[in-house]
Amino acid sequence: MTARRDTLLLHPAGRGVAFRVSKRSVVLTAALGLCAGAVAVLSLGLGEFDLRPADTLRVLGGGGTLIEYDVVVRDRLPRAVTGLGVGAAFGLSGAILQRIAANPLVSPDVIGVNAGASFGALLVITVFGGAGAALVLGGLAGALLTAAAIVVLALGHGHGGYRLVLVGIGIAAMLSSAISFLLVRAEYRQVLSAASWLTGSLANRGALHVTIIAVTLAAAVAVLLVFGRHLRVLELGDDVASTLTGGAGRVRPVLITTAVVLAAMATAAAGPIGFVALVAPQITRRLLPGGPARLAPAAATGALLVIAADLAARLLFAPTELPVGAVTGVLGAPVLLYLLARANRIGHTG
Amino acid sequence: MTEGGSSTVAEAQRILTEPAVGARRPSTVARSVSVVAVLVVACGLSLVVGSYPIPLSDVLSAIVSPGTGAVDTIVRHVRIPRTISGLLAGSALGVAGAVMQGLTRNPLAGPGILGINAGASLAVVTAIALGVTTAGGYLWFAFAGAGAAALLVYVLGSLGRGGATPVKLALAGAALSAMVGSMTTVVTLLDAATLDQYRFWAVGSLTRSGADAAAAVGPFLAIGFVLAVAVGGSLNTLALGEDVARSLGTRLVVVRVFAASSVLLLAGAATVIAGPVAFVGLAVPHIARILAGPDYRWIMPLSALLGPALLLLADVAGRLLVQPEQLQVGIVTGLAGGPFFLYLVRRRKVAQL
Numbered sequence: 001m002t003a004r005r006d007t008l009l010l011h012p013a014g015r016g017v018a019f020r021v022s023k024r025s026v027v028l029t030a031a032l033g034l035c036a037g038a039v040a041v042l043s044l045g046l047g048e049f050d051l052r053p054a055d056t057l058r059v060l061g062g063g064g065t066l067i068e069y070d071v072v073v074r075d076r077l078p079r080a081v082t083g084l085g086v087g088a089a090f091g092l093s094g095a096i097l098q099r100i101a102a103n104p105l106v107s108p109d110v111i112g113v114n115a116g117a118s119f120g121a122l123l124v125i126t127v128f129g130g131a132g133a134a135l136v137l138g139g140l141a142g143a144l145l146t147a148a149a150i151v152v153l154a155l156g157h158g159h160g161g162y163r164l165v166l167v168g169i170g171i172a173a174m175l176s177s178a179i180s181f182l183l184v185r186a187e188y189r190q191v192l193s194a195a196s197w198l199t200g201s202l203a204n205r206g207a208l209h210v211t212i213i214a215v216t217l218a219a220a221v222a223v224l225l226v227f228g229r230h231l232r233v234l235e236l237g238d239d240v241a242s243t244l245t246g247g248a249g250r251v252r253p254v255l256i257t258t259a260v261v262l263a264a265m266a267t268a269a270a271g272p273i274g275f276v277a278l279v280a281p282q283i284t285r286r287l288l289p290g291g292p293a294r295l296a297p298a299a300a301t302g303a304l305l306v307i308a309a310d311l312a313a314r315l316l317f318a319p320t321e322l323p324v325g326a327v328t329g330v331l332g333a334p335v336l337l338y339l340l341a342r343a344n345r346i347g348h349t350g
Numbered sequence: 351m352t353e354g355g356s357s358t359v360a361e362a363q364r365i366l367t368e369p370a371v372g373a374r375r376p377s378t379v380a381r382s383v384s385v386v387a388v389l390v391v392a393c394g395l396s397l398v399v400g401s402y403p404i405p406l407s408d409v410l411s412a413i414v415s416p417g418t419g420a421v422d423t424i425v426r427h428v429r430i431p432r433t434i435s436g437l438l439a440g441s442a443l444g445v446a447g448a449v450m451q452g453l454t455r456n457p458l459a460g461p462g463i464l465g466i467n468a469g470a471s472l473a474v475v476t477a478i479a480l481g482v483t484t485a486g487g488y489l490w491f492a493f494a495g496a497g498a499a500a501l502l503v504y505v506l507g508s509l510g511r512g513g514a515t516p517v518k519l520a521l522a523g524a525a526l527s528a529m530v531g532s533m534t535t536v537v538t539l540l541d542a543a544t545l546d547q548y549r550f551w552a553v554g555s556l557t558r559s560g561a562d563a564a565a566a567v568g569p570f571l572a573i574g575f576v577l578a579v580a581v582g583g584s585l586n587t588l589a590l591g592e593d594v595a596r597s598l599g600t601r602l603v604v605v606r607v608f609a610a611s612s613v614l615l616l617a618g619a620a621t622v623i624a625g626p627v628a629f630v631g632l633a634v635p636h637i638a639r640i641l642a643g644p645d646y647r648w649i650m651p652l653s654a655l656l657g658p659a660l661l662l663l664a665d666v667a668g669r670l671l672v673q674p675e676q677l678q679v680g681i682v683t684g685l686a687g688g689p690f691f692l693y694l695v696r697r698r699k700v701a702q703l
């Protein structure tokens with residue numbers, strides 16, 4: 001009943017199409033988005049050239065001097081936008097995977113997509129000596145190939161989420177051997193430049209990275225507007241899903257692919273920023289109790305987490321900057337252990 | 351496990367009353383003999399093959415009547431220590447995997463998947479960052495890290511109803527690996543020199559430790575093997591389910607403590623000798639099971655033979671694959687073992703053992 005009262009029907013294209021949204025979810029998404037925006041503005045003003053938030057907003061509105069415009073919009077904005085977009089992509093990816101697998105511990109980090117991206121990027125750094133766009137391409141290719149392998153190997157009847165998890169773990173273990181191999185053969189200089197990428201970093205991001213993540217998010221939102229509603233059925237489990245709708249078997253691959261492509265693109269743009277995809281849906285579930293992790297708030301949570309962690313990474317050891325992934329890794333790890341213990345105790349892991 | 355109670359009890363009594371050796375079909379004995387033969391061949395290849403191939407006759411003469419020539423030096427100071435490392439680490443990994451799979455009734459159990467390698471890696475990075483420079487110093491860190499990780503994964507994976515199911519344990523291992531991996535990354539990011547040392551430790555290899563390391567972990571290996579042999583029969587009853595095992599008189603707590611201690615000692619010692627080596631502990635008990643059936647009193651000795659055979663063959667393959675360079679054995683087993691794990695996962699009855 002509360003669900004009914006909470007529901008809002010939107011008719012964006014006249015009478016033909018309707019989207020059902022939850023009011024609480026809309027409010028929460030807006031609030032989280034505002035927070036993320038505020039942190040981003042704060043972050044845009046910080047650096048060698050300090051600006052107050054009000055001045056930053058003025059510059060963003062087009063009112064600053066030429067120097068201010070250069071610093072804020074051309075130097076710092078790509079970093080912030082990449083961070084927000086990557087966070088949203090990880091949040092979405094984690095929420096989709098966790099709901100399909102009905103398992104709070106599933107995320108692109110655990111199932112090997114990030115390891116694939118790392119391997120691809122490392123290959124570019126150590127074998128071809130590449131950087132910049134080549135690095136992004138390498139990471140992207142690695143992540144997409146890994147994602148494809150996981151999806152193909154995990155498909156099949158009657159195994160649902162568990163097979164996805166186990167296949168991913170196996171592939172991740174294999175890739176970690178391959179990564180060790182590349183690191184042993186690499187020169188010291190290459191290892192150093194690889195280390196920062198392998199942690200996940202937002203430093204030196206530009207138009208390329210912004211474009212990648214923007215296009216990905218737009219495509220993912222389009223797919224999710226069409227297929228996202230099936231998540232409610234899929235998370236009931238394979239048997240119920242195929243009883244209720246004949247199409248469950250066809251929709252699951254679409255959604256899994258969307259989730260891993262989101263993670264792959266985000267990783268290509270910013271490196272494997274650990275634990276965001278895992279933690280964001282869990283925070284969302286606790287903010288909106290009584291239901292599964294909703295997608296839009298999870299995306300907003302992810303964006304807030306990444307942009308805030310990046311700010312912390314810049315400030316903690318200033319003037320030395322840590323890669324953002326170091327912060328999310330150290331903060332996210334205890335959350336992971338807590339989730340694991342809790343999920344096992346209440347029997348959610350299977 | 352799922353069939354009716356009366357037949358499982360009958361099966362339990364049959365296994366309990368049946369002598370371990372005498373009632374075996376001759377084919378099992380024959381297979382065991384052929385496993386020994388494979389191991390001997392693997393040892394021989396490990397002594398002969400390399401960037402500087404040495405004929406078997408020269409190897410033998412270097413062993414029997416050691417001289418001071420280049421060939422004798424290579425055999426005595428490179429090939430023999432490497433082969434002994436493989437024998438020790440391989441049998442430890444094989445038996446540890448068998449005990450783990452029996453203890454958790456989990457076909458996916460193995461030191462690599464369950465996060466033990468990751469735990470040892472973090473401990474070693476910490477040791478390097480703290481300024482420990484000798485290989486002997488790393489040993490104890492690796493040992494402690496492997497043990498702590500194994501304990502943590504097992505405790506986390508056994509929480510809740512149903513005990514340590516394959517999915518719960520594998521997830522606990524993957525989660526711990528992810529967590530420990532990110533900590534390892536932070537340590538290496540803050541200190542570039544540590545990163546440079548660590549990347550070499552992080553791949554399992556049979557060339558890093560000499561006689562002193564083998565001697566240091568020898569007692570632990572011995573205790574681990576004795577404990578494993580002691581719980582072999584109990585793992586058979588445990589395979590029928592906890593309730594059946596208890597009603598047959600198995601003291602579950604004692605068995606669990608013995609088996610877990612055995613795994614800690616063996617997996618820890620293997621990591622100390624060779625560094626992180628993936629998938630050997632996972633795959634070997636499955637091969638042993640194919641050869642000898644479900645009796646752990648057969649699986650364990652066969653795993654102790656198959657483990658070193660597999661590890662040495664992987665090491666020999668690593669010497670040949672990218673000549674003139676050498677692939678470390680951990681990389682060979684990692685890349686070759688992954689598909690095997692995926693095969694296990696894709697079988698329908700993944701949850702049963």
